[in-house]
């Protein structure tokens with residue numbers, strides 16, 4: 410059975426980070442080994458009063474134990490990280506466990522809509538850049554891609570601007586860049602997958618539901634990580650991840666649930682177990 414190490418926080422409400430990664434990877438027929446970076450009562454997006462227990466100092470002893478017992482990951486996947494020290498810990502995890510066959514997927518979750526998330530300043534992007542340089546696959550949204558590459562963020566973008574971001578991203582990583590949250594026409598949203606080695610780009614899109622749906626970046630990247638670990642290409646994996654995320658958002662939109670509480674992905678996990686059997 411394939412094994413994915415998932416470095417991320419555990420937010421009790423919000424269906425993001427580890428509460429997305431674990432069920433999604435398991436449904437796809439792989440083992441997910443969480444490396445929890447923090448425990449929060451909820452995610453930090455537009456919800457006040459959450460608790461936060463930092464686990465940074467536990468990360469290295471935790472993985473040293475894994476090293477001792479000889480477990481080896483097929484994929485190392487990192488998401489939301491709270492500090493430079495946590496980024497350094499992920500770099501240490503990669504140094505410890507990465508072999509020639511290990512896939513490293515970094516979701517530089519730190520910003521959206523032109524702004525860094527609560528509690529981060531733009532210097533954090535410089536640290537995140539170092540981690541992205543070690544990755545085979547990175548999944549920034551447009552804001553994160555701009556901050557990572559030192560380009561200015563543009564709310565109203567065009568193909569030329571996206572090409573500028575992609576060209577700058579080439580300096581950062583030589584693998585796959587998947588830029589999320591790109592809309593080519595009003596009413597649609599999607600992702601642009603760029604295979605840097607072969608210089609091939611493909612855009613996938615779905616209809617857009619109004620509103621901000623929290624955790625959807627984590628859901629998308631967890632499916633992508635699962636499918637690429639299965640051996641599907643970055644393009645195939647992104648298409649499956651986008652379809653899964655869209656179905657989950659639509660379900661939540663139709664239910665009228667508070668979007669801060671996360672999207673209803675559980676109903677669609679069976680699709681991933683079907684993909685996992687292929």
Ligand code: PXL
Pocket residue numbers: 418420425426449451452453454489518526623624625626627
């Ligand atoms: O979904 C990204 C994410 C993960 N974890 C925490 C967050 C967020 C986004 O706000 O706050 C704790």
